[in-house]
Amino acid sequence: xxxxxxxxxxxxxxxxxxxxVFERTPVLGFLEVHSENFFLDGGASVxxxxxxxxxxxxxxxxxxxxxxSADALAHQHLAKLARLVDRIEPALVSEHLSWSSxxxxxxxxxxxxxxxxxxxxxxTERVDRVQSTLKRSILIENVSAYFEFHDSDMxxxxxLDELARRTGCGILFDVNNLYVNAVNFGFxxxxxxxxxxxxxxxxxxxxxxxxxxxxxxxxxxAQVCDEVWALFEAACRRFxxxxxxxxxxxxxxxxxxxxxxxxxxxxIARRTVEVACA
Amino acid sequence: MPELLDIQRDLASALHDADAAARxxxxxxxxAVLIEQRLAIYRANVAVAGTKALGAAYPVVRQVVGEAFFxxxxxxxxxxxxxxxxxxxxxxxxxxxxxxxxxxxxxxPYLADLARLEWAVHRAYGAADxxxxxxxxxxxxxxxxxxxxxxxxxxxxxxxxxxxxxxxxWRIHQPDxxxxxxxxxxxxxxxxxxxxxxxxxVSALAxxxxxxxxxxxxxxxxxxSAEAALAADPGFDLGHLLGRLMAANVICGFSTDKDD
Numbered sequence: 374x375x376x377x378x379x380x381x382x383x384x385x386x387x388x389x390x391x392x393x394v395f396e397r398t399p400v401l402g403f404l405e406v407h408s409e410n411f412f413l414d415g416g417a418s419v420x421x422x423x424x425x426x427x428x429x430x431x432x433x434x435x436x437x438x439x440x441x442s443a444d445a446l447a448h449q450h451l452a453k454l455a456r457l458v459d460r461i462e463p464a465l466v467s468e469h470l471s472w473s474s475x476x477x478x479x480x481x482x483x484x485x486x487x488x489x490x491x492x493x494x495x496x497t498e499r500v501d502r503v504q505s506t507l508k509r510s511i512l513i514e515n516v517s518a519y520f521e522f523h524d525s526d527m528x529x530x531x532x533l534d535e536l537a538r539r540t541g542c543g544i545l546f547d548v549n550n551l552y553v554n555a556v557n558f559g560f561x562x563x564x565x566x567x568x569x570x571x572x573x574x575x576x577x578x579x580x581x582x583x584x585x586x587x588x589x590x591x592x593x594x595a596q597v598c599d600e601v602w603a604l605f606e607a608a609c610r611r612f613x614x615x616x617x618x619x620x621x622x623x624x625x626x627x628x629x630x631x632x633x634x635x636x637x638x639x640x641i642a643r644r645t646v647e648v649a650c651a
Numbered sequence: 652m653p654e655l656l657d658i659q660r661d662l663a664s665a666l667h668d669a670d671a672a673a674r675x676x677x678x679x680x681x682x683a684v685l686i687e688q689r690l691a692i693y694r695a696n697v698a699v700a701g702t703k704a705l706g707a708a709y710p711v712v713r714q715v716v717g718e719a720f721f722x723x724x725x726x727x728x729x730x731x732x733x734x735x736x737x738x739x740x741x742x743x744x745x746x747x748x749x750x751x752x753x754x755x756x757x758x759x760p761y762l763a764d765l766a767r768l769e770w771a772v773h774r775a776y777g778a779a780d781x782x783x784x785x786x787x788x789x790x791x792x793x794x795x796x797x798x799x800x801x802x803x804x805x806x807x808x809x810x811x812x813x814x815x816x817x818x819x820x821w822r823i824h825q826p827d828x829x830x831x832x833x834x835x836x837x838x839x840x841x842x843x844x845x846x847x848x849x850x851x852x853v854s855a856l857a858x859x860x861x862x863x864x865x866x867x868x869x870x871x872x873x874x875x876s877a878e879a880a881l882a883a884d885p886g887f888d889l890g891h892l893l894g895r896l897m898a899a900n901v902i903c904g905f906s907t908d909k910d911d
Binding site: 477 | 656663681686690739846
């Protein structure tokens, strides 16, 4: 499922931090980047990723494949991803349980899916196709949502778990996304942890969100909040430690802020292991 | 059970156009006000992501018109030419053409050419790296066959011809520029965009050099390109131009017609 050790913490590598990361080479288990930022034929960005790859395991996190589009899977996009996977030999490859495009129009955002048998069948076929093209298993991530469908007849966690069982894909469990949805739609996130199989979880994501009038928005632009840390701790107890990532995309702070969040994640994960052993 | 395609069609319409929200609303939980609030979050996300991508591709246009105006320009562009790729770095190919027609940018007649230049720079940034080659081999071509040489240009090399000093405008807006900021608007420039290592370099070409480069980039043989250059500028110096471009690996190989 994953070629990363379970007890490992990484950060999202973003362009303003390249130089500092290369110069300081902080102790981190892995670096994660957005796959699409490296679909280029060459140049400085690709060179930077190859340099990062020489020092750290890399996780390629896709945001544009649109696995859940009802009309078609974007073959060109998948081909570019396959080329990048060949080039970088990443430890992890992940995408989202979402759709972004229809016809020629791409929204470049992670739009939620209704959760039905029809959708499960579609995603099963798509994940199978991606995994056979890439010749490896991938991780699929739960997403934040701001609206809910009438027709959903299962939870996102149950759908993800069934998708993993059917395709052999792993689950990228985004703790913040589950929390955001729990607040937006009024459910108990702790109860949803029981719907995920520990063995299927290949990575966990931690990030910050923004509170607006009556809705949490997943901005990846703030520190992880206390409720998400608590949910993360519960997840570590339930699943055991898993490769964990601090994600930060907007209003990027100093590298040390990310490293501080990573250290907190590491200490929480260790604490749960120590408690389990005691 | 509704088809997923119907749901996504209605949502796509609602994201593109707020007036179409009602049709999407029938699939969603909550009252019309709540649904519209939540759809608006996604509309804002879509607009912000596209605007950020355009700002990354067109940083000089953004500086010239100012951040607030650029955001409006970017949103107007996206309504006309929505993103079609999951890779947002491909978004913005038609921006220069849009700027050329946009009523509120007509007071900046050089802006469309500047945008064309920035798109060429954007493409050069991610172009394939040029491989090193042995420049001596060019000198070894028999004199009788030299005019049939076709030069191989590094990926991303492009020229942008303008009635305005666009290379100069581009240069003075670079973060590391610390020279004289005055621009003589009466100068016409043909800008060469080329990758030198990982850096994208923009330089103004003299008339002969511009004619040669345009001809050669379009695939013409050395002899024909040199004639075009001499017609534009009788003082054209082929050896000097080739020496400079080969030293920077902007010309990175050649072929000859075997039949000549």
